[in-house]
Amino acid sequence: MFLIRTLHKWFGLVLGLQMLLWSISGAMMALLDHHKVSGEGSIREPAQVMLPAQTLPLSQVGAALGEPVLKLQLKTLGQTQVYQATTPSGVKLLDAATGQPMVIDAARAGALAAAAYAGPEGVASIRKVEKHDVESRTADLPAWRVEFADAGKTTLFMSVATGEVSLLRNDTWRLWDIFWMIHIMDYTKRESFNHPLIITVASGVTWLTLSGVILLFRSFRRQDFAYLLDPIERLREGRAKG
Missing domain, CATH: 3.10.450 (Nuclear Transport Factor 2; Chain: A,)
Structure with missing residues (x-):
């Protein structure tokens, strides 16, 4: 029991600091305005661009690219209409009016x-x-x-x-990302919350809880609850005599 009590004390100190970091980082992520974190409102709606009077015929797109077209999309890019073509060598852009590579x-x-x-x-x-x-x-x-x-x-x-x-x-996201890193304990890539370090710490917290339950039952005696139990026992005795 002495060993469990000693380990519980030191585990509690170390893991308690981590649980404090979890609490602080979780609270800060919740408090930061998610609209600012995501940069909502920083990008405007794309302007409406009229199609050019003439566009490169689809039959000529493959020839302009010099390779087969797996997927083709006509879209607006800035103030220009472009063909976005997916080819075996990757994505390529063509000016929709002239067919020139972009x-x-x-x-x-x-x-x-x-x-x-x-x-x-x-x-x-x-x-x-x-x-x-x-x-x-x-x-x-x-x-x-x-x-x-x-x-x-x-x-x-x-x-x-x-x-x-x-x-x-933006800077709000960068601050949020620091708290995210602390929260998931991924101090390099900041991507995974399922890695050996956090699993080890979570296992330690589980052991801390179980050892605390053991110490809870071993630490208390009947006299600690006498103020509650004695009146109940006197009541029972009184009913038994009656």
């Missing part, structure tokens, strides 16, 4: 991001991202990371393949 370079990505951004601030920086990191872990890469000069550092990730916004980040 490449999403830094300048075009910046222009598309500025057109999509709902705020008045201008672009602060543009850089290409080709490997996932903490911030871009769910983005469609490669992408152009376009950051705006607003107070929240709103950042749009523009897909190199499609020219569309694949991800939105």
Whole structure:
């Protein structure tokens, strides 16, 4: 019993700190405005763009691409109508009017991001991202990371393949993500809540609970509840004598 009591004390100290972190991080994630976390309102509705008088006939799209077309979509990209074609080598864009290939370079990505951004601030920086990191872990890469000069550092990730916004980040999300990392105890990728560390800690909390139940029954004596039990026993004795 001495061993259980000693282990319970030290486990309680260590795991209690983790449970405090769980409580704080969970509370902060709940308190942060989810509209700001998601960047709701940071992207405007796409403008209506009229179809060009003439578009490249579908029969010529394959020839313009130089390879078979597996899927074809006519869509608006900025102020231009484009064909988005899925081919064996990947997604490619064609100007719907001229049939010319469209490449999403830094300048075009910046222009598309500025057109999509709902705020008045201008672009602060543009850089290409080709490997996932903490911030871009769910983005469609490669992408152009376009950051705006607003107070929240709103950042749009523009897909190199499609020219569309694949991800939105801001400082509120970055703060939320820190608490998410603490809550799920995934301090590297911040993705999984089913990894060895959290399973070990959860097992420790289970053991702490069970040992606490054992100590609960071993720590109390009848005299601790005498104020409650004695009147009941006297009542029973009185009824038995009557």
